Amino acid sequence: MNQQNILKINNLHVTINNQSIINGLNLSINAGEVHAIMGKNGSGKSTLAKVIAGHPSYNIIKGNINLKGEDITLEEPEKRAHKGIFLGFQYPLEIPGVNNIDFLRLAYNSIKKANNEIELDPISFFDLINHKIKEINMNETFLNRNVNEGFSGGEKKKNEILQMSLLNSTLSILDEIDSGLDIDALKQISDNINKLKCQTKSLLLITHYQRLLDYIKPDYIHIMDAGKIVYTGDFKIAHQIEKEGYNFIL
Ligand code: ADP
Ligand code: MG
Numbered sequence: 337m338n339q340q341n342i343l344k345i346n347n348l349h350v351t352i353n354n355q356s357i358i359n360g361l362n363l364s365i366n367a368g369e370v371h372a373i374m375g376k377n378g379s380g381k382s383t384l385a386k387v388i389a390g391h392p393s394y395n396i397i398k399g400n401i402n403l404k405g406e407d408i409t410l411e412e413p414e415k416r417a418h419k420g421i422f423l424g425f426q427y428p429l430e431i432p433g434v435n436n437i438d439f440l441r442l443a444y445n446s447i448k449k450a451n452n453e454i455e456l457d458p459i460s461f462f463d464l465i466n467h468k469i470k471e472i473n474m475n476e477t478f479l480n481r482n483v484n485e486g487f488s489g490g491e492k493k494k495n496e497i498l499q500m501s502l503l504n505s506t507l508s509i510l511d512e513i514d515s516g517l518d519i520d521a522l523k524q525i526s527d528n529i530n531k532l533k534c535q536t537k538s539l540l541l542i543t544h545y546q547r548l549l550d551y552i553k554p555d556y557i558h559i560m561d562a563g564k565i566v567y568t569g570d571f572k573i574a575h576q577i578e579k580e581g582y583n584f585i586l
């Protein structure tokens with residue numbers, strides 16, 4: 337079966353403040369695939385995630401990024417979100433004074449509006465979000481609190497998963513969703529992510545620990561070093577990295 341290509345990055349070069357961070361990176365993700373990117377601190381993983389999502393601080397000096405065959409290299413971040421890219425943050429932001437459920441409805445409706453689909457009024461949205469929140473065993477009191485304010489590390493990550501589930505994006509990128517989680521929280525978040533995986537959605541997981549990949553088995557693991565993918569293998573290499581460090585590849 338021919339799978340649809342979702343993300344294709346060709347020979348990407350990125351700088352910030354004249355310092356090069358991504359140096360000729362290639363990556364291709366098809367529908368339904370789970371890819372993981374591993375690599376040492378400072379190898380450029382978070383930069384790559386932000387550049388795919390369209391973060392304005394980075395300069396793309398060469399190469400291109402395509403989403404479902406469309407060149408989005410110069411697209412605004414909002415447009416990319418409308419077209420189906422979701423980025424879950426390593427350090428989710430607190431937004432004091434903004435109610436979580438209002439924030440989620442705004443995000444949901446802005447995507448619906450951009451795609452000429454039906455926006456939901458507060459009551460219909462409440463039904464939808466209640467269903468989603470139960471699916472991931474999150475307490476509904478989190479809906480009426482300010483976005484991430486006073487949430488524990490694990491609760492913030494869970495809130496990212498709630499957004500990911502709600503927005504049902506074509507490509508979800510999770511940057512270090514495992515950082516700061518104890519083993520129970522990690523297992524629960526992984527279960528939730530596994531539930532949300534489906535044939536037509538693609539997932540890019542960024543991590544530097546193997547333990548997340550024990551729970552969410554990626555189809556491919558890429559090793560990043562100095563702004564490039566230097567090795568691609570299957571999930572078995574995660575254990576080798578845990579045992580031997582990155583030195584066996586680099
Ligand atoms: P990783 O997520 O793999 O740990 P990052 O993408 O966060 O790596 O960072 C890659 C490199 O880019 C690091 O050397 C970092 O210091 C540098 N970098 C990232 N953001 C900036 C910035 N805003 N200004 C200067 N250097 C940056
Ligand atoms: Mg990082």
